[in-house]
Amino acid sequence: NAGVTQTPKFRILKIGQSMTLQCTQDMNHNYMYWYRQDPGMGLKLIYYSVGAGITDKGEVPNGYNVSRSTTEDFPLRLELAAPSQTSVYFCASSPTGPQLAQHFGDGTRLSIL
């Protein structure tokens, strides 16, 4: 039972490069989320989705884009990487809304140099 799978686990980018962080879940959850966690800080919501084809901004969406073409996949795209985007990125899912337990992936550690 894989749960929420994130790839890659680690990545170093140069300023101005772009990349996509992949997230897939096999629990048939409708809700999916992207968070970032800076050192010594809590999680900040970047984007979320309530189902295929439906996405919305969270607390810190600037510099990111998402899409949700299937229930399983929720990729996060960085178009022009900036040092301020150095962080650990977590993808999560829940069956319905955030009032239920969110299942987190193992995270992607991203450094922008």
Place this chain on the structure above:
Amino acid sequence: QKEVEQNSGPLSVPEGAIASLNCTYSDRGSQSFFWYRQYSGKSPELIMSIYSNGDKEDGRFTAQLNKASQYVSLLIRDSQPSDSATYLCAALNYGGSQGNLIFGKGTKLSVKP
């Protein structure tokens, strides 16, 4: 700005003692609260949720909620070294079209053998 405040710690307790973790929140409209545990370098996992004033017990864990004081706490009885982790408090906020979790920065707990 909706906020959840936690003492970052570290909070150090001896094995077998009671660990008390505290959290305050700014949004009086928040109705649901969560405690997530995060081991170093790992993803968060939900350990307790609480929705009503009073206490909620689950094994060695007790969550306490006081909505009048906007205060949430987590008690860990008979603390074990395996409880050493960062504990994130989160409040469910309905500021956007869907509810989203607002996380505190977390309290680092260290249980000494």
